[in-house]
Amino acid sequence: MEEMSRTLFIANISDEADEHDVQKLFTGFGFNLAEVSLPRFAADRNHRGYGFVHLADSRDIQEAIDKSHGYDFFGRPLKVEVKNPRVPPRKGRGKKGGRGDSRRRDSRGRGGGRGRSDRRDSRDRRGGGGGRRDSRRR
Numbered sequence: 001m002e003e004m005s006r007t008l009f010i011a012n013i014s015d016e017a018d019e020h021d022v023q024k025l026f027t028g029f030g031f032n033l034a035e036v037s038l039p040r041f042a043a044d045r046n047h048r049g050y051g052f053v054h055l056a057d058s059r060d061i062q063e064a065i066d067k068s069h070g071y072d073f074f075g076r077p078l079k080v081e082v083k084n085p086r087v088p089p090r091k092g093r094g095k096k097g098g099r100g101d102s103r104r105r106d107s108r109g110r111g112g113g114r115g116r117s118d119r120r121d122s123r124d125r126r127g128g129g130g131g132r133r134d135s136r137r138r
Contacts, residue, residue: 006034006058007083008065011050013038014074021074022051029067032056052083 010022019036026033038051055064061082069080 005061005082005085006055008053008055008061008068009050009081009083010053010068011079012076013047013049013051013078014076015046015049016074018047019051022053025071025073026053026055026064026068029064031060031064 013022019038022038023033023036026036032055033053034056035054036051037054038047040047053064055061065080065082068078070077071080
């Protein structure tokens with residue numbers, strides 16, 4: 001049987017809270033914690049507003065979600081769910097899913113599709129002309 005996750009994803013954490021505050025909240029609910037982590041911005045070291053709580057016992061996951069999801073923590077309702085496991089990248093594909101960097105982008109970073117000038121009109125799909133004829137062939 002696959003082991004259940006022991007990690008909770010916590011979102012909507014106030015800027016005023018830190019790891020110690022999150023730890024106090026969950027231990028106050030009666031849970032034993034292995035670790036609390038709040039990812040931080042490199043530039044100013046402020047946390048990003050989300051974090052992870054690693055519980056000591058996977059059997060506490062659902063109860064921890066029930067007690068903490070929506071809980072008013074520093075004036076903000078917490079969003080709590082089981083952390084999704086990381087899916088390893090598929091072999092043979094790069095970071096961009098095998099598409100490479102050859103796709104054109106516009107100034108807004110969008111692209112990859114055909115522009116209007118590249119679209120065929122309906123006659124091309126029916127074989128009814130629309131293409132350029134080679135004058136040497138008859």
